[in-house]
Amino acid sequence: MPSARASRLGVLGWPVAHSRSPAMHNAALAEVGLTQWRYQLLPVPPHLFAETVAALPAAGFRGVNVTIPHKEAALAAAAEATSRARAIGAANTLVFEHGRVHADNTDAPALISELPFDPAGSTAVVLGAGGSARSAVWALLDAGARRVGVWNRTHARALELCAAVGGEPVERPSGADVLVNCTAAGLENPQESFAQLPLDEDDLANYGCVVDLVYGEDETALVRAARERGVAVLDGLALLVAQGALSFEQFTGIDAPRAPMRAAARCTAEDA
Numbered sequence: 001m002p003s004a005r006a007s008r009l010g011v012l013g014w015p016v017a018h019s020r021s022p023a024m025h026n027a028a029l030a031e032v033g034l035t036q037w038r039y040q041l042l043p044v045p046p047h048l049f050a051e052t053v054a055a056l057p058a059a060g061f062r063g064v065n066v067t068i069p070h071k072e073a074a075l076a077a078a079a080e081a082t083s084r085a086r087a088i089g090a091a092n093t094l095v096f097e098h099g100r101v102h103a104d105n106t107d108a109p110a111l112i113s114e115l116p117f118d119p120a121g122s123t124a125v126v127l128g129a130g131g132s133a134r135s136a137v138w139a140l141l142d143a144g145a146r147r148v149g150v151w152n153r154t155h156a157r158a159l160e161l162c163a164a165v166g167g168e169p170v171e172r173p174s175g176a177d178v179l180v181n182c183t184a185a186g187l188e189n190p191q192e193s194f195a196q197l198p199l200d201e202d203d204l205a206n207y208g209c210v211v212d213l214v215y216g217e218d219e220t221a222l223v224r225a226a227r228e229r230g231v232a233v234l235d236g237l238a239l240l241v242a243q244g245a246l247s248f249e250q251f252t253g254i255d256a257p258r259a260p261m262r263a264a265a266r267c268t269a270e271d272a
């Protein structure tokens with residue numbers, strides 16, 4: 001059981017004001033009776049990241065989540081890291097224990113656990129070549145996917161990603177068991193994702209399942225078009241809850257209460 005003193009948690013990002021993690025984790029802390037614990041926003045610019053992390057344990061922090069643009073710096077700040085965080089090259093969870101910083105990446109197992117099918121032997125297309133695409137490609141290959149194609153707006157970055165973690169760069173995606181959108185297309189306006197992606201709505205029928213990491217107040221155009229065509233979908237909020245639940249379990253040692261986390265994340269999304 002974690003000590004009473006280590007009762008602070010948070011999320012470091014820049015910017016981070018719109019993160020749903022505080023609502024989600026505070027709902028979980030209340031549900032499991034950790035009433036002295038608080039999870040807070042920690043807006044930290046890149047040049048202050050390392051010194052902030054170093055100061056957090058003495059300030060009563062048990063652990064933190066890390067988001068854009070700090071995930072690579074988080075791995076670098078840790079004395080210990082899981083093999084998946086090292087292989088991906090980025091961490092989204094830091095736990096402070098016995099004066100040491102331990103890093104993990106819960107985005108990868110969250111994707112695999114939420115997929116509505118076993119990806120072993122399957123084919124996949126990942127859109128994007130940033131941090132979350134890196135994690136998705138690694139996770140799918142680690143789970144036994146037979147082929148993972150990677151498309152990115154800037155093709156050179158797709159080549160770099162595949163050289164680092166695996167996968168095959170593609171000029172144009174043409175169908176697979178699963179499509180995973182890890183681009184920020186649709187982030188500003190979730191209704192406009194298609195204008196920025198190498199697909200149109202009817203192409204989605206060539207996929208068995210569509211995963212969109214982007215989430216917002218309403219379902220994204222990608223998720224809506226997939227649903228309309230009877231394609232299985234996994235949305236960004238479900239992934240947010242899944243990665244948060246895995247982090248929560250590392251912070252507290254207690255099974256995460258996913259239903260209140262999901263409700264809090266969705267409620268905040270509707271307020272956004």
Ligand code: NDP
Nearest residue numbers: 128129130131132153154182183184185196213236239240
């Ligand atoms: P990065 O900044 O590392 O990567 C951004 C990617 O999006 C790059 O591949 C970039 O391409 C591409 N991109 C950006 N703008 C456009 C555009 N207008 N059209 C096409 N491609 C574009 O971000 P992350 O990988 O960390 O995150 C990507 C998305 O996933 C974000 O929307 C983020 O909010 C979401 N996310 C959701 C999570 C969840 O739990 N649901 C977890 C993590 C991320 P290029 O290389 O050409 O610039």
